[in-house]
Amino acid sequence: MNPFVLTIFALHSGQNNNMKLDYSAIEAKWKRQWAETDLYKVTEDKALPKFYVLDMFPYPSGAGLHVGHPLGYVASDIYSRHKRMCGFNVLHPMGYDAFGLPAEQYALDTGVHPAKSTSDNITRYRAQLDNIGFSYDWSRQVRTDDPSYYRWTQWIFLNLYHHYYDKIQDKALPISALITHFETAGSKDLHTASTSHPEFSANDWKSMTAIEQSNVLMNYRLAYRKSGFVNWCEALGTVLANDEVKDGVSERGGHPVVQKEMMQWALRVTAYAERLLNGMENIDWSDSLKSIQRNWIGRSEGALINFSLANIDSGVTVYTTRPDTLYGSTFLVLAKDHELVNDILSADQKDSVRAYLDRSHNKVADTRGDKNLDGVWTGAYAIHPLTNKKIQIWLADYVLSDYGTGAIMAVPCGDERDLAFAQHHQLEIIEVIDRTGLENSSIEDKQGILINSSFLDGLTVEKAIQSILAYLEENHLGQKQIAYKLRDANFSRQRYWGEPFPIYYDAAGLVHEMPYASLPHELPDLDDFKPSPDGRSPLARLDSWARPAADKFLETDTMPGYAGSSWYFLRYMDPTNADEFVSRKAVDYWQDVDLYVGGVEHAVGHLMYSRFWHKFLYDLGYVPTQEPFKKLVNQGMIQGVVESLILLKERHDGKAHFISAELIKAKGLSPNDYSAIPVHIDFVSAYGQPNSHITEEGIKSFIQWRNEYAEAIFESADGKLYTLTNASGAFIETLSEVGKMSKRYHNVVNPDDVIARYGADCFRMYEMFLGPIEQSKPWDTMGIEGINKFLRKFWSLYFNEEGEWIVTDLEPIESSYKILHATIKKTNEDIERFSFNTAISQFMICVNELRKTGEQSSKILAPLVQLIAPFAPFITEEIWQYLGHDVSVHKSTFPMHEDKWLVNTSITYPVCINGKKRSEITLPVDTPKEEIESSAKALPEIMKWLEGQSIKKTIVIPGKMVNIVL
RNA sequence: GCCAGAGUGGCGGAACUGGUAGACGCGCUGGAUUCAAAAUCCAGUAUUCGCAAGGAUGUGCGGGUUCGAUUCCCGCCUCUGGUACCA
16 A cells, blocks of 8 residues: 555544435535646647547637537547547637627626626636636637737738639639739639629729739628628617628617628638638538538539620620520629619619619618519610520619629519419519429429420430530520538628728828737727727727827728637647747647537538638648637527416416416417516525425515516415415426526526536536437436436445445455446447437446445456546545555546457347247357247247248347247 | 428437347335435336236337348438528
8 A cells, every 4th residue: 555545544544434425515525636737738648648628618708608508518528538539639728709899889888898707707717617627738728809819810810811712723712823823824724713803904003003913802802891781880880790680680789680781801702612611521511511511612503695785785694503594584683782773774763763773771670581573664675695685684682782692583483482473473484494293382482394495305304404505605695503502701790899900091091000010909998889980899999099090991800700719729839939920849748629519500611711721821821720629519409498487478467477388288378378488596495406496485486576566466376375385285387388598588507506516527417418418408407316327336336325435356246347347438439429318327337336236346446446537537546545646536547348248249139030039048158049949939929929820031140039929 | 383301119229131129327115224415236117907916008100021120112200410592
């Protein structure tokens, strides 16, 4: 026995032999010890293989963490600890996505500076995270609002600004190369991603003014300025992202949102569309996530078709995925802001077009679901390229300016919207597809035979598309084209609490970038966070900052939330580097993220932009991989039970009337007769159980909380009426529904409370035991007792009821080896496939069995501690120390199973008649096939079935089962 | 509408390559212990017929493949998530 253990025993006996399981003492002890010894600190150790496990870093909101948030963190922590014990050098960091709207809104409401509230929230988050016992290397923490961090966010932005996308080399190249091209060849032979495609010669370029040149270059930069329509909310005084708008009103506050034209910074993510699509082939993400990204990119193959105009010498190009239906095209439709609109409107249609445009622009944004048939004829005609017939050109809401060419050829017979529009405005419809025999298919299906289409008649759709494409290209009427739904990302926010752009403008409006060396361009202090009245950010009101000189105007927009989060995983590799965003040495060692765990709500935003930035950094040679996240696991949500009181719409003697939830059925009420008022779960008895209810205490607390119900009447299931002053004996059932865990429903369960009662180990294991990590499931307050019991049983293998250490060095019995090694095997497999709930089941089976046999040998009990260590890091560390180790269990080597303990000498075969199990038989493992068959047939239960029957066939799978077919 | 995923006891879930459906836990029932309770321990717990032995049914519904299907195939229903005038 080493001196260390002696000390423990001395202490132990000195404390009157009382080593009872005391979670909080054990946790406090090891939290301190781990911090003091920097147990989880990692460095680039070339002797060990690396493994990078990343959690999506949280936005530190004022509400703190609830039990749903750490679900993914616990899973990734178990995985990290396991990998570490398996000999990997594991990078497992954590940080904060610290810029964001809520802090600024909070500042507007309370005057508390976002920097202060954010820091306060971070302090709280950190305490909550520490409580749970995570193995983060906190020395690598990043927060996006730290100037030493956002300096590099700005640096990447400037790089995007200084690069364009070359479609031939399929990568980003410096703008200087583009300028050289312009100087020698103008726009000739240019293959770049750009907003528009102007044509100019080298001489044209040279004769442009600085402003003109700057504008031309903007058209190619990967970070660029453009004028576009944004969701403008007058009441909030700001621009909203699409997901902040619901049903045409702001999600927060429900204020009207309209389209407003504004100069905005944008990122040319569309340049990377094809690579973002193809890059998913070799990464291990869920099918659903990949399909969400695929849909978002929305690649389609089609054709550009040129139509000339009837009266003016110009043309319009449309994009279609169905060039085969060209003969069915009876009119064209342009987006309302198509560049040709002003050129083509005829004098007599001017007024109705103006009226339409006014109508359209004032429409609230994002009117989901409403199919809108509004539109107007421009008075102009185009010439059909094949029939030379004049067809009308319309404007309509349903054609979008930023998809395809912003113009379509309408084919009413082959497109639902064109058909609806044609019917509504009484436009011609020509059938060009014969769908005989395809009555159940929609008109948009690519099936049928071409008719009324000249040389295409008789061809299938597929053949017709090839044929018409060849014809169009031959006659210079059009060409193949690939289109994407993906849009360039709006990168401007008219907000204070974000990264400032390292950009300023001169008196002439020319854009200037700040030099790299001047970064960080720091966010100034502010004490009033109201937006500037013209819709610009609060920074615009800070003249001393925004206008440092008479002819120098700083950009007052700030960057959106996804700026800082698009590259934070790289900064963890080298968090304090003052010279580079990440050193080559660090990124060459850590490479990329091996496992990324986070919520599916970031499926498009964060994950798309991170991949885009990463590919860009790859193009510039700063990172060695094309994809940042090799494997990604989405954790589900932990839901809460929403408890509500049933309030009848009809009042009782003019007073609010609540009834027991049981009475809904009894009284035959429909949802129109009552409303469910969420009750704070602290007031509810038997919370989350079928008989959840409020009692006298609950009624008092409820009324204290919601004073407007002071006079209310509460009716119990047996018809008795209770009031605040007469509530004795009340039992009012509440309505229990599974829903979001949210402040709004007053059903938030704080991990701190759970940990205070059951300990961090129990909390961690219970979160994992609830079910598969990807699934959403409700938090069940009762279920945690099962894990609590398990941990006590586990502990009791090592300490008896008197708290005495009972582990011996004696040789264990054979069955203990068997169950141990079965558990080792299953644990390794289950952790690797992220099946933590089944690993925990196996621990329970193992502990139950060892208790039954009274196993006390350290040869079994020591490896068991290691198996459970990733799940329950505190209690296992304590026991490990008692086992005589002076190095942490988390630094030990994870056990590997030995096959010799897993081979069975006998096998129990199920014996089936016609596939249904009727009996079973235990035979030695090496029993020959014939003998298995004859032994099975000799079983009395089986003979009974065989009596008077003839056997058609007998299937014997050695080691598996026997099936007799009658 | 379109795309993706999922439907298994009272509940959370297990069954990994087609081979004993319901592991493990919660809850519930009964028992032991206790003056009593809590805690703990033991037994039972898919449905149904039956006193029992023992049957029958059973993984959303309807078909199919197979000696054998929760697992594979076809059609449908329901739920969850994504998306929404994308030509």
